[in-house]
Amino acid sequence: DAGVTQSPTHLIKTRGQQVTLRCSPKSGHDTVSWYQQALGQGPQFIFQYYEEEERQRGNFPDRFSGHQFPNYSSELNVNALLLGDSALYLCASSLEKRGYKNEQFFGPGTRLTVL
Amino acid sequence: GDSVTQMEGPVTLSEEAFLTINCTYTATGYPSLFWYVQYPGEGLQLLLKATKADDKGSNKGFEATYRKETTSFHLEKGSVQVSDSAVYFCAHMTTDSWGKLQFGAGTQVVVTP
Numbered sequence: 373d374a375g376v377t378q379s380p381t382h383l384i385k386t387r388g389q390q391v392t393l394r395c396s397p398k399s400g401h402d403t404v405s406w407y408q409q410a411l412g413q414g415p416q417f418i419f420q421y422y423e424e425e426e427r428q429r430g431n432f433p434d435r436f437s438g439h440q441f442p443n444y445s446s447e448l449n450v451n452a453l454l455l456g457d458s459a460l461y462l463c464a465s466s467l468e469k470r471g472y473k474n475e476q477f478f479g480p481g482t483r484l485t486v487l
Numbered sequence: 488g489d490s491v492t493q494m495e496g497p498v499t500l501s502e503e504a505f506l507t508i509n510c511t512y513t514a515t516g517y518p519s520l521f522w523y524v525q526y527p528g529e530g531l532q533l534l535l536k537a538t539k540a541d542d543k544g545s546n547k548g549f550e551a552t553y554r555k556e557t558t559s560f561h562l563e564k565g566s567v568q569v570s571d572s573a574v575y576f577c578a579h580m581t582t583d584s585w586g587k588l589q590f591g592a593g594t595q596v597v598v599t600p
């Protein structure tokens with residue numbers, strides 16, 4: 373049973389460029405959440421996708437956008453990259469159940485460096 | 488607003504020492520509480536969880552008890568190993584959050600032989 377997978381593992385971009393990160397959820401999961409983890413900090417919630425729509429969003433600018441496909445996989449897009457966007461981007465998947473027991477399974481992350 | 492506060496690191500211990508990492512939270516309602524571990528260069532792994540007051544989560548020798556009266560979820564291990572060296576994150580998930588996790592800043596633990 374494959375867990376959450378993310379690609380690429382590492383990525384180097386320059387300021388102003390655009391980047392797309394990809395995530396495949398754990399088998400059977402239908403919800404994908406994205407987190408940004410800056411160096412030395414805890415992960416910060418970016419947004420969550422369910423039924424191919426953004427269901428909730430953290431405090432991130434519109435430069436951060438996403439998509440969920442019919443097979444539940446997801447992409448995170450960041451436009452007009454800033455140096456401060458350098459971070460580990462984590463994808464987490466879960467199975468939708470009403471209430472708080474939506475256990476999140478995390479992928480290994482994509483390390484983005486903006487120069 | 489909702490938040491999670493955990494003790495700052497790094498925490499440096501000798502092998503077989505006792506480990507405690509303090510974690511307190513603020514949240515509306517009755518959240519579920521989690522400890523995640525991150526080994527160098529890796530993503531997050533769920534270490535243990537508790538979903539209601541007085542529940543004790545445990546895994547791999549680690550334990551944490553959900554204390555509603557003190558809004559705390561301190562992580563403990565009686566005898567650490569070098570392999571426990573990692574960054575530990577406390578987190579909560581509220582009932583209306585659809586699984587959104589609020590994390591603390593993380594505590595780095597370094598265990599020396």
